[in-house]
Amino acid sequence: MRDPAVIRMLPDGRRVHMNDGPIDLIIDANGTAHAIRAAYEAAARRFVSILDELCADLPLLRRRSTPSSPEPSGSVARRMAAAVSPYCTEHFITPMAAVAGAVAEAILSEMTRVAELDRAYVNNGGDIALHLTQHEHYGLGMAERPDSPSLLGSVQISADNPVRGVATSGWRGRSFSLGIADAVTVLAGTAAAADAAATVIANAVNLPGHPAILRVPANEIAPDSDLGAIPVTRDVGSLSVHDVDLALRNGQQLAGELRDRNLIHSAALCLQGQVRLVASSQYAHEFDLSPKSLQHA
Amino acid sequence: MTEVFPPDTVRCDACPVLCYIKRGHAGACDRYANHEGQLVRVDPHILLDRAKSQGRPLVPFLERDSPWDGQLLAQRETFVTAIGAGTTYPDYKPAPFIVSSQVDGIDMVTVVTEGIFSYCGVKLKIDTDRNLGPERNLVRAQGEPVGHVTTAEYGSHMLSIGGVHHLTGGSKSEGRVTCETLMDLCNGKEVALTIDDGARITVAAGEPPVVNGQREQRMRVGCGSATIGMFAKQWFGRVDEVVVVDDHITGVLSEHQAGKMLGVRETGISIQGRRSTPGRYFQVALPGTGWGGTNISDPLTILKPFKPKFAWPGLRLFMVSTTGEQFAYYELDEALRPIEKDLPNVLQESVTRIRENCEPALTTVLFMAGAGGSLRAGVTENPVKLTDSVKQSLTRVTAGGAPAYIWPGGGITFMVDVSRIPDNAFGYVPTPAIVAPIEFTLKKSDYANLGGHMESVRPLEEVLSEKERRRQVASPRNPWPLKPRTPGSHE
Numbered sequence: 001m002r003d004p005a006v007i008r009m010l011p012d013g014r015r016v017h018m019n020d021g022p023i024d025l026i027i028d029a030n031g032t033a034h035a036i037r038a039a040y041e042a043a044a045r046r047f048v049s050i051l052d053e054l055c056a057d058l059p060l061l062r063r064r065s066t067p068s069s070p071e072p073s074g075s076v077a078r079r080m081a082a083a084v085s086p087y088c089t090e091h092f093i094t095p096m097a098a099v100a101g102a103v104a105e106a107i108l109s110e111m112t113r114v115a116e117l118d119r120a121y122v123n124n125g126g127d128i129a130l131h132l133t134q135h136e137h138y139g140l141g142m143a144e145r146p147d148s149p150s151l152l153g154s155v156q157i158s159a160d161n162p163v164r165g166v167a168t169s170g171w172r173g174r175s176f177s178l179g180i181a182d183a184v185t186v187l188a189g190t191a192a193a194a195d196a197a198a199t200v201i202a203n204a205v206n207l208p209g210h211p212a213i214l215r216v217p218a219n220e221i222a223p224d225s226d227l228g229a230i231p232v233t234r235d236v237g238s239l240s241v242h243d244v245d246l247a248l249r250n251g252q253q254l255a256g257e258l259r260d261r262n263l264i265h266s267a268a269l270c271l272q273g274q275v276r277l278v279a280s281s282q283y284a285h286e287f288d289l290s291p292k293s294l295q296h297a
Numbered sequence: 298m299t300e301v302f303p304p305d306t307v308r309c310d311a312c313p314v315l316c317y318i319k320r321g322h323a324g325a326c327d328r329y330a331n332h333e334g335q336l337v338r339v340d341p342h343i344l345l346d347r348a349k350s351q352g353r354p355l356v357p358f359l360e361r362d363s364p365w366d367g368q369l370l371a372q373r374e375t376f377v378t379a380i381g382a383g384t385t386y387p388d389y390k391p392a393p394f395i396v397s398s399q400v401d402g403i404d405m406v407t408v409v410t411e412g413i414f415s416y417c418g419v420k421l422k423i424d425t426d427r428n429l430g431p432e433r434n435l436v437r438a439q440g441e442p443v444g445h446v447t448t449a450e451y452g453s454h455m456l457s458i459g460g461v462h463h464l465t466g467g468s469k470s471e472g473r474v475t476c477e478t479l480m481d482l483c484n485g486k487e488v489a490l491t492i493d494d495g496a497r498i499t500v501a502a503g504e505p506p507v508v509n510g511q512r513e514q515r516m517r518v519g520c521g522s523a524t525i526g527m528f529a530k531q532w533f534g535r536v537d538e539v540v541v542v543d544d545h546i547t548g549v550l551s552e553h554q555a556g557k558m559l560g561v562r563e564t565g566i567s568i569q570g571r572r573s574t575p576g577r578y579f580q581v582a583l584p585g586t587g588w589g590g591t592n593i594s595d596p597l598t599i600l601k602p603f604k605p606k607f608a609w610p611g612l613r614l615f616m617v618s619t620t621g622e623q624f625a626y627y628e629l630d631e632a633l634r635p636i637e638k639d640l641p642n643v644l645q646e647s648v649t650r651i652r653e654n655c656e657p658a659l660t661t662v663l664f665m666a667g668a669g670g671s672l673r674a675g676v677t678e679n680p681v682k683l684t685d686s687v688k689q690s691l692t693r694v695t696a697g698g699a700p701a702y703i704w705p706g707g708g709i710t711f712m713v714d715v716s717r718i719p720d721n722a723f724g725y726v727p728t729p730a731i732v733a734p735i736e737f738t739l740k741k742s743d744y745a746n747l748g749g750h751m752e753s754v755r756p757l758e759e760v761l762s763e764k765e766r767r768r769q770v771a772s773p774r775n776p777w778p779l780k781p782r783t784p785g786s787h788e
């Protein structure tokens with residue numbers, strides 16, 4: 001039995017909640033009342049068909065992305081494929097790595113297409129597409145672990161900053177990870193790009209062969225996983241400070257390369273209380289890591 | 298797809314992703330799961346709604362009704378429980394949820410966390426007169442020691458199960474079995490226990506205990522002596538002698554103060570056991586699971602021959618247990634021997650009356666635990682201030698929305714009736730230790746004063762907006778946890 005999509009106002013009377021299958025969005029917009037209403041209605045209209053569209057391309061989206069992969073038919077699926085293509089020669093990646101960011105982006109672009117909004121966001125389970133104009137900015141809380149609301153610090157993103165997408169990946173999150181990062185938060189030009197990059201960086205925060213890490217073939221847990229029999233992280237025991245440092249360095253190195261290739265803007269990598277930032281010096285001030293979170297390091 | 302998946306894999310059809318879900322796992326949405334081969338919806342975090350009316354046990358948070366009409370949904374009064382909230386232990390971090398809401402115009406804060414308790418256990422009150430076993434003897438589950446017999450209370454026996462020494466002080470399997478036993482008892486499941494040199498019992502919170510295979514029905518109305526006092530008037534004139542058989546105090550009508558007052562004639566009856574005061578006898582038999590919690594099945598075994606000086610042929614003797622479950626009627630023959638006869642109707646009434654006054658026998662389970670320093674640190678940066686605030690009744694402590702009794706003295710040691718907590722609220726960690734919900738509710742201003750994590754306070758609406766919450770109508774048995782309280786009050 002197909003559950004219908006849920007589209008409802010949250011009790012604050014301001015934000016909208018949309019849910020359909022695994023897609024769960026929180027949307028907020030600022031502007032005139034008229035513009036907000038138009039934007040929400042456009043978002044709702046776009047939302048009701050988005051999951052069916054994606055599912056039509058699902059077999060292709062679950063396959064490894066290669067330079068010769070066929071172009072999917074749906075527009076969201078194409079965003080996904082485009083976001084992962086920069087990684088497809090050096091990494092195992094499927095377009096599914098960018099699904100959350102791509103959906104957020106697609107809904108947001110529909111909202112801004114129909115209405116003049118001062119600022120807006122679409123948050124798809126932690127992967128967020130942002131819209132900012134003029135002097136607007138957003139402050140975002142960063143979680144140390146995707147499964148826990150305790151905040152590691154915050155990020156300030158203003159309109160003059162090119163970041164319009166934020167995504168977080170880690171083995172404790174809803175999607176499988178090949179790595180051991182508790183959370184990798186990436187700021188990038190688009191939500192789909194941030195989503196794909198967070199996935200590959202979180203995969204790179206790793207200690208291959210370490211005995212404290214429990215890995216299980218993905219399809220033993222989810223038979224239809226896009227990762228097939230690739231081992232995914234299910235548990236990470238307590239690691240020595242040295243091992244944590246080593247794993248974070250592995251991720252940091254890749255994040256630095258992605259920043260140099262202009263694929264990402266900046267990233268924060270968290271593992272067992274230690275945090276590493278990768279950011280160009282001109283933007284390092286965006287991250288505010290509260291003293292409380294740093295004392296773990 | 299033509300792949301072959303293991304048996305017990307279900308295909309979820311709740312959305313077009315059509316996930317294949319293995320037994321024990323959830324689909325891509327984390328909202329549907331395969332529970333023992335069945336597709337079920339799982340919504341782990343429980344919110345309590347103050348019900349305006351009853352009759353809605355469970356309401357899904359994400360109402361699957363008509364599409365959004367652009368109208369603001371009416372806000373219900375909601376209390377965020379700690380059930381499924383998660384925990385920050387052992388990190389000294391703010392609790393997983395610190396929720397602010399307005400109640401009757403007052404800003405309230407509820408700090409919501411799941412505590413991991415290794416210092417915890419349950420106290421079982423088992424309503425039975427049958428002897429369960431000597432005080433201090435071990436109580437076992439699956440052969441492992443998990444607790445001990447404490448005292449007998451009025452109409453009940455008390456067992457202590459769990460505690461840190463069984464959880465972590467014994468063998469690995471002792472700890473594991475203790476943890477499992479506690480969790481099952483707290484979650485209302487049936488648990489089989491044996492008592493060294495005592496009974497085999499099966500108990501579950503809110504259910505009648507089963508002692509040596511026999512399900513208890515009723516609690517006694519009083520001891521044998523008290524029963525004589527209560528019913529003496531109803532027996533007077535209808536029978537010459539009554540013995541109420543009880544493991545504690547067996548009562549004898551003709552000798553009892555109540556009988557004397559009515560002018561009941563001496564009967565020459567003579568009872569085994571130790572006479573306490575007139576008409577009251579201790580130790581008429583050994584403790585057991587027979588009449589009135591003794592080991593006897595034939596009540597005549599507690600009688601010595603009637604004294605010929607007082608007794609007379611045809612004397613009518615009625616013997617009954619404290620719960621009315623056992624009874625017998627005799628008349629003395631020419632040799633003054635009791636001969637069993639059918640119970641006259643007038644006495645049947647008093648048996649019924651005794652039974653009516655015996656309340657249903659239940660097992661009740663109180664969970665008892667101490668909130669440790671790190672749990673309290675999740676509430677405030679200065680844990681002792683939370684203790685003080687609780688002692689001053691500025692902070693209300695609840696477990697899954699159920700009121701907790703706070704033990705006087707240092708620390709926050711609380712007791713809660715598990716039957717007032719929503720189902721399956723208790724979990725465990727392999728330490729082994731029990732995971733139990735605990736919420737601290739206080740005025741926002743008081744929270745700031747005690748050094749609360751104000752930076753982590755989130756409005757209720759924000760918590761409600763997150764996915765994976767389960768709404769449940771609050772139990773009418775519990776006071777509403779968000780009701781602002783006045784200092785010194787203890788409800």
